[in-house]
Amino acid sequence: MKIIIYFGHHKVGSTALQTYLARNTLPLLREGILYPAVESQGMSHLLAQAAGVQTKPDLSCMNLREPHNALAFRMLATKNNGKTPAWHGALPGLPAMLTTLRHQVEVLQPHTVILCSEVFSNFGHGHEDLIQKLHHLFPDAEQELYCALRRPDEYVVSWYGQRLRFGQKPRALSDGAALASTKGIHFDYQKVVEPWARIFCGAHMHLRNYNDILSAGGSVQDFIDQVSCKFPANLPQHGPSNSGIPRAAYEIVRRANHELSSENAGQMRRFFLDMPTSQLPVQNRDVELLGEGTRHDLAERFKPIHDYLNKVTGEVAFFPDIDEMRIARPISEQEATARMLDSLVPDTLQSDDLRIFVSQLKQILC
Known part of the structure; x- marks a missing residue:
């Protein structure tokens, strides 16, 4: 079995990729590719599709569309005694989420498991133990990593817009907010990448320039082109992505x-x-x-x-x-x-x- 982990970054098309994986979870599973749920809400939506109760995925369900963001937020919250974002609703504890993931692999026997979360990029700065936990999740599996990175000036501006979109109250970028961001993962990409490269030593890692991703046709097409997994042809790729404030x-x-x-x-x-x-x-x-x-x-x-x-x-x-x-x-x-x-x-x-x-x-x- 192979496990492919998309570990970010933010603001590089992760929502479009997650939407593609969520929309096509059942067709992908029929081909042996598992985009696993991690809690009961997402699992219930998948069951409703499989039973014909839902004719198409309800992509407004965050835990169906972005299950591994929920997993990543739970991992961070468990370590820091913090809370998970309200938009994911009430999430189970981390042991239950990991058990849910493992059971799907045991029962469904996929040849490829895809975990996809931009929040995983946050693990690189002070949370290496969480990367270790993912590394040990399926220790006998072949492992592959994918990370997209955007030129930092463009990223800093785009991430700032995301903060505004979430209702945060930063200083203006020209008033110090830009330079204040340079010590963390939103500027220091070495902090994002190095711990993953070290802990997943020997795994094939795809580091992708966002401009090259756009040239390839977007985050979905580039992911399909780069990773060593044969995806079914003719599955719908286009869907909602994060809108931004002008x-x-x-x-x-x-x-x-x-x-x-x-x-x-x-x-x-x-x-x-x-x-x-x-x-x-x-x-x-x-x-x-x-x-x-x-x-x-x-x-x-x-x-x-x-x-x-x-x-x-x-x-x-x-x-x-x-x-x-x-x-x-x-x-x-x-x-x-x-x-x-x-x-x-x-x-x-x-x-x-x-x-x-x-x-x-x-x-x-x-």
Whole structure:
């Protein structure tokens, strides 16, 4: 038996890959490929499909779509005496989840097991014992690893948007938030990769540049192309992926998270998440959120990390376009924010509180 572990990173298409695996769990299983459930809710949805009660997977069920995120969060919570995210609901204890996983392997006898979670990337920084636990889960299995990495300046900006989307209240990227992220797994990719490479010594590890993934057709196609598993042809690949807040709206949402009630801030976030790309006054690729000074500092701090990736992969430059980290985008955050505010039609906002908030921001920022 072979076990393939996708251990991240964040913001590189993991949701699309998990959606593909969840949508096609039963067809894959018929071919000997197991994307296992880890708790009763996900298992119940799979049983409903197998029994014909559900004609198609309910991909709104987080524990069906992203079961190994639930597993990873439970592993972290068990170690740290913490809580798992509310969106996964009430999860069983870790021993029960691992037993559920093992029983499926024992009963179904797959030739390949796929565990897929971007949250696994968090294990590399101070949680090596959790990587060991996964390594020992099926000690006699052939092991294979896959990790996708995004050029760090692009990643820092994208992850910051994810934090805003979750309602967090960070400083602006240009006000220190970008440099504050450089010590952890959201910038130091060596901390992500090295413990997995060491603990899974001898396992075939695919380290993939996000640009190459996009060129291959996206996260699903690249995973299928790279790992040593023959997937059935003609299974549907396309599905929902994480939507993002437009970069021209980052500062508006950041201030909303700080200044508005949680309900109103949530409405503000949803407004921008639902905004069609055709309505954006500035395209994401043109907005500069870091500033030249921060870009220079990030590039210098990333040099030894990039050297490590080059050494591990044997490539001259894992990120061939790494020098573009230093190049600022053409439209400043201030200008992009002002254009976004000017483009907003008050009547499209859900409440008087939001209309007042936007009106006040226009006076301050425009």
